[in-house]
Amino acid sequence: MSENRSLDSWSRYGWDYCSSELDPFVRQQFQPRRLKKEQQALSNASVHDFVIVEHQGDIGGRVAHTEFGRNPSTGDAYTVELGANWVQGLGTSPGPENPIWTLAKRYNVTNFYSNYSSILTYNATGLSDYSSLIDSFEEAYATYEQDAGYTLTQNLLDTSAQVGLTMGGWKPGMDMQAQAVDWWEMDWEYAYPPAESSGLFTIANYNATFYQYSDANNFVFDSRGFNTFIKGQASEFLNTNDPRLKLNTAVHTIQHDTNGVTVHARDPRSPSSDETCYFAPYALTTFSVGVLQESVSPSLSSTTPPFLTFNPPLPRWKVRSLNAFQMGTYTKIFLQWPSSQVFWDRSTQYFLYASPTKRGYYPLFQSLDHPDFLPGSGILFVTVVTEESHRVEAQPDEATKEEVLAVLRDMFGADNVPLPQAFMYPRWTQEPWARGSYSNWPVGMTIEEHQNLRANVGRLWFAGEATSAEYYGFLHGAWFEGQMAGQALAECVKGNATMCEGERRFEVLKGTSSWPGEFGRSDGWLVSSMQTNGFDDS
Numbered sequence: 001m002s003e004n005r006s007l008d009s010w011s012r013y014g015w016d017y018c019s020s021e022l023d024p025f026v027r028q029q030f031q032p033r034r035l036k037k038e039q040q041a042l043s044n045a046s047v048h049d050f051v052i053v054e055h056q057g058d059i060g061g062r063v064a065h066t067e068f069g070r071n072p073s074t075g076d077a078y079t080v081e082l083g084a085n086w087v088q089g090l091g092t093s094p095g096p097e098n099p100i101w102t103l104a105k106r107y108n109v110t111n112f113y114s115n116y117s118s119i120l121t122y123n124a125t126g127l128s129d130y131s132s133l134i135d136s137f138e139e140a141y142a143t144y145e146q147d148a149g150y151t152l153t154q155n156l157l158d159t160s161a162q163v164g165l166t167m168g169g170w171k172p173g174m175d176m177q178a179q180a181v182d183w184w185e186m187d188w189e190y191a192y193p194p195a196e197s198s199g200l201f202t203i204a205n206y207n208a209t210f211y212q213y214s215d216a217n218n219f220v221f222d223s224r225g226f227n228t229f230i231k232g233q234a235s236e237f238l239n240t241n242d243p244r245l246k247l248n249t250a251v252h253t254i255q256h257d258t259n260g261v262t263v264h265a266r267d268p269r270s271p272s273s274d275e276t277c278y279f280a281p282y283a284l285t286t287f288s289v290g291v292l293q294e295s296v297s298p299s300l301s302s303t304t305p306p307f308l309t310f311n312p313p314l315p316r317w318k319v320r321s322l323n324a325f326q327m328g329t330y331t332k333i334f335l336q337w338p339s340s341q342v343f344w345d346r347s348t349q350y351f352l353y354a355s356p357t358k359r360g361y362y363p364l365f366q367s368l369d370h371p372d373f374l375p376g377s378g379i380l381f382v383t384v385v386t387e388e389s390h391r392v393e394a395q396p397d398e399a400t401k402e403e404v405l406a407v408l409r410d411m412f413g414a415d416n417v418p419l420p421q422a423f424m425y426p427r428w429t430q431e432p433w434a435r436g437s438y439s440n441w442p443v444g445m446t447i448e449e450h451q452n453l454r455a456n457v458g459r460l461w462f463a464g465e466a467t468s469a470e471y472y473g474f475l476h477g478a479w480f481e482g483q484m485a486g487q488a489l490a491e492c493v494k495g496n497a498t499m500c501e502g503e504r505r506f507e508v509l510k511g512t513s514s515w516p517g518e519f520g521r522s523d524g525w526l527v528s529s530m531q532t533n534g535f536d537d538s
Contacts, residue, residue: 060227089213140168161194180354191328290327290435321452
């Protein structure tokens with residue numbers, strides 16, 4: 001393989017370097033994320049001629065960690081996870097085991113059980129025991145869960161998770177303590193409130209993981225980082241300094257046609273660097289939904305070129321499905337105090353706060369200075385999601401720190417909460433290669449529309465946690481989708497036309513009510529919405 005070879009000289013089955021044939025103003029990035037299961041599937045099928053193009057200087061994508069604070073005993077920095085942090089649903093013998101749990105054990109990833117019963121509840125006046133509301137929620141959830149099963153098996157119309165909970169008797173209304181519990185039970189998992197989440201698919205998603213495997217969630221706090229298991233799996237098919245892994249390679253354009261896919265990239269550390277491009281008969285993209293949404297439907301008010309460009313543009317059925325899904329953000333805000341200044345109960349894992357005025361306002365604090373995690377660390381972190389994430393990530397650190405400290409002083413007393421010695425949080429919404437944390441299934445999204453999100457466009461294939469119908473939002477969703485796509489592409493590369501027919505798609509999706517038959521006076525439809533009497537287009 002040599003650089004700058006022309007497009008008509010590519011290998012029948014492999015990838016190759018190629019010359020640039022695109023307009024120089026085009027901007028785009030390409031970044032296979034999270035898991036390299038798709039490449040392992042290729043390798044297992046004796047397909048070794050592939051290349052992995054990775055935006056960052058390390059593999060893992062949104063499974064990312066950083067150094068934070070200092071260990072008072074050693075002076076070394078602690079390692080904290082910025083993104084994915086749990087193995088969720090481990091496995092129950094003799095049933096199946098979550099593959100992420102299998103890999104975490106194989107590569108000795110340090111983790112421990114998250115005890116959701118280890119929680120204290122607070123409001124603006126301090127400690128206030130409203131934990132009984134958690135029991136009330138779970139009673140309503142049991143009814144909602146049964147109704148969702150009936151909706152699925154009887155092919156009934158889906159509604160929101162909020163409707164399902166309301167039918168079970170859960171109505172938090174303006175009770176801010178109940179709203180805090182609602183956030184703890186729903187938003188903390190899905191990054192969206194129940195009013196915006198599918199009633200049916202929220203239950204299906206939860207059950208597929210926690211009822212199939214187990215209800216255990218293990219929190220990861222490995223000094224090497226959670227992505228240790230990804231590096232471990234990658235080592236099973238990549239050699240040290242393997243030339244097939246292209247780190248710090250930010251794709252700015254994906255060109256696709258009936259002959260193959262061309263990926264154009266530059267070093268993101270030097271935007272003016274020379275362009276590199278790769279050509280292959282097939283390509284698999286694992287961009288997040290957030291990146292794809294921004295790329296296929298850029299804002300009309302934006303003055304900058306889109307981060308990612310497809311040439312030609314993706315078809316309408318694909319664009320619609322991408323825009324119909326949700327990209328949530330999960331922002332962890334880390335603080336550290338000297339061990340002698342810790343003001344919270346070190347034996348408790350979680351501290352739930354009910355703001356008197358705003359749902360989801362710094363609602364959940366989690367202690368790492370706990371006997372089962374990082375004792376003596378003095379580290380506490382608070383989580384916000386989506387709407388609050390967007391607000392917090394757009395403001396300076398100092399403004400966020402002041403807001404967090406004000407909440408902590410309401411909870412624990414103004415005189416008990418000193419200034420932290422370290423403070424840090426990521427800005428997932430502002431990362432052009434991520435644009436959020438993980439996906440969520442919204443109200444109104446059907447299984448057919450989601451299948452369009454999964455489906456390939458000719459020789460360009462798609463995978464990632466968002467393409468998983470049952471495990472969207474979970475690490476193992478990315479793992480399973482990568483495995484399936486890799487196995488399919490292996491058959492494509494080997495010329496097995498029968499096995500490489502591509503994913504099913506639906507170019508036309510119809511609603512449940514037909515026009516005009518079911519839009520009449522008996523349905524409350526009194527006038528036509530097609531009238532133009534009052535329309536002035538001058």
